[in-house]
Amino acid sequence: MNSINQSGWKPEMGNVGDTAPATYTGNKALMLEEALIFEIGTAGTTGVDLADAPQIAARLGNLERHRDIGLPGLSEPETVRHYTRLSRQNYAIDLGFFPLGSCTMKHNPRLNEKVARMAGFADVHPLQPVETVQGALGVIHELAHWLVTLTGMKAVAMSPKAGAHGELCGILAIRAALTARGDARSVILCPESAHGTNPATAAFAGYAVENIPATSEGRVDLAALKARLGPDVAGVMITNPNTCGLFERDMRAISDAVHAAGGYVYCDGANFNAIVGRVRPGDLGVDAMHINLHKTFSTPHGGGGPGSGPVVLSEALAPYAPLPFVDKNGDHYRLVEEETAGEHHGSSFGRMVAFHGQMGMFTRALSYIMSHGADGLRQVAEDAVLNANYILRSLEDVLEAPFAHSGPCMHEALFSDNGLAEGFSTLDIAKGLIDEGYHPMTVYFPLVVHGAMLVEPTETESKATLDQFIGALGRVAERAKAGDPSLKSAPHYAPRRRLDETQAARKPVLVWREPEQAVAAE
Numbered sequence: 001m002n003s004i005n006q007s008g009w010k011p012e013m014g015n016v017g018d019t020a021p022a023t024y025t026g027n028k029a030l031m032l033e034e035a036l037i038f039e040i041g042t043a044g045t046t047g048v049d050l051a052d053a054p055q056i057a058a059r060l061g062n063l064e065r066h067r068d069i070g071l072p073g074l075s076e077p078e079t080v081r082h083y084t085r086l087s088r089q090n091y092a093i094d095l096g097f098f099p100l101g102s103c104t105m106k107h108n109p110r111l112n113e114k115v116a117r118m119a120g121f122a123d124v125h126p127l128q129p130v131e132t133v134q135g136a137l138g139v140i141h142e143l144a145h146w147l148v149t150l151t152g153m154k155a156v157a158m159s160p161k162a163g164a165h166g167e168l169c170g171i172l173a174i175r176a177a178l179t180a181r182g183d184a185r186s187v188i189l190c191p192e193s194a195h196g197t198n199p200a201t202a203a204f205a206g207y208a209v210e211n212i213p214a215t216s217e218g219r220v221d222l223a224a225l226k227a228r229l230g231p232d233v234a235g236v237m238i239t240n241p242n243t244c245g246l247f248e249r250d251m252r253a254i255s256d257a258v259h260a261a262g263g264y265v266y267c268d269g270a271n272f273n274a275i276v277g278r279v280r281p282g283d284l285g286v287d288a289m290h291i292n293l294h295k296t297f298s299t300p301h302g303g304g305g306p307g308s309g310p311v312v313l314s315e316a317l318a319p320y321a322p323l324p325f326v327d328k329n330g331d332h333y334r335l336v337e338e339e340t341a342g343e344h345h346g347s348s349f350g351r352m353v354a355f356h357g358q359m360g361m362f363t364r365a366l367s368y369i370m371s372h373g374a375d376g377l378r379q380v381a382e383d384a385v386l387n388a389n390y391i392l393r394s395l396e397d398v399l400e401a402p403f404a405h406s407g408p409c410m411h412e413a414l415f416s417d418n419g420l421a422e423g424f425s426t427l428d429i430a431k432g433l434i435d436e437g438y439h440p441m442t443v444y445f446p447l448v449v450h451g452a453m454l455v456e457p458t459e460t461e462s463k464a465t466l467d468q469f470i471g472a473l474g475r476v477a478e479r480a481k482a483g484d485p486s487l488k489s490a491p492h493y494a495p496r497r498r499l500d501e502t503q504a505a506r507k508p509v510l511v512w513r514e515p516e517q518a519v520a521a522e
């Protein structure tokens, strides 16, 4: 540890600006360094004084812990500073434009936060008697009503806690429907542009996953899909709008063909932001679709909060929806927690979670929906699409836009790294954008495009913000095309220089151990 000082800064990390003198602390004015918590914490330091624990008889047998596990000890101010300093090295939607494609990083209106923090919502417990949580059940019921209305579907399962969790819910409902008719099928088809969660979900549920190719336009190849359908295909998982930022115009024909072959249509609805109020997936023949409340309906995500992925279901799949669900009887809300013969959920496939889902997200999403109204939601989609097309058309002469000829994009603009100088790639552009003060766009996804750059501006950004971003991305792209060597070592102004991503992902340092201890443990 001798080359690391108290702050964790090492001389080779460099200081901003080559001419500036290195500081003693490694700090750069307001840019404060911070070491790992294991490096600054000391055993025995604590923020609270606790009485000695009472002696109790050992009950764990050989599971009992005999040596100190080395948890770091910090005082309260040290703890607060540690996490506050780390948070300042992070990027957030509240700091700046966050063009991460497929993620819909839109502004989270503060009104939603205010509503979610009201004691009547924030302090309820899932085990409270139903009579005492009528308002909370009302929120779930009303949000459910909006979701089925906006999508033109029959029912909704509110409890899944993320988009991927919703996918699993939909696939389990499809399997339950097939099982009910005694038709075991083994294959799920996914387009090659699918989000990684789609094939992962199908595989997790025990299905074999097969790819459907894309056309040169970036859409599902309908002929290839039809050719593959058969009695072994349980269903398809199709993202619409798709991850190339394009609307699947053949969706109705796709659904009809899948249904005619006895399968079901799962739609990945993570991109619903682009079509809310304009298109009802139910009209396109979709049987199940998750909605990312944390994307379309502005509830925080990433480091900001948990996700929520309700799944809307068609008439064919509604009977298999998971429990529990909220039912309204006159003015009274009740919870249907068990399968009851004769109930319309008599054939539920089971449960996705212990309780009801993400109550805080339901409250925020309903607040967002009601403050926008139906017309406002439609404008959300229109503005999101307008902003993305503005970026696509402003940059298509600077960066290759492989599907620009397919017509307008939906909510995201897709570029490739073709045409950059020898040895330069999408990664260099992403790193250059960090120096410009932006979180990079989604890179290397979707896989159907070489060195993909997927930019999703969302509707909450002003024209001035978009213009500045277009200027910055355009400038960085020009540097990559001209082969500017300084771009290869970007970022220059971030708290850390270019890191080895592979190493960080493959060999993360999750626990700090003194080298001697590490040796002793091995």
Ligand SMILES: *Cc1c(COP(=O)(O)O)cnc(C)c1O
Pocket (backbone or CB within 6 Å): 102, 103, 162, 163, 164, 165, 195, 197, 239, 243, 268, 270, 271, 292, 307, 308, 309
């Ligand atoms: C975000 C996203 C998902 C997964 O949603 P999570 O909430 O992150 O699990 C799935 N598909 C697409 C297209 C997405 O953009």
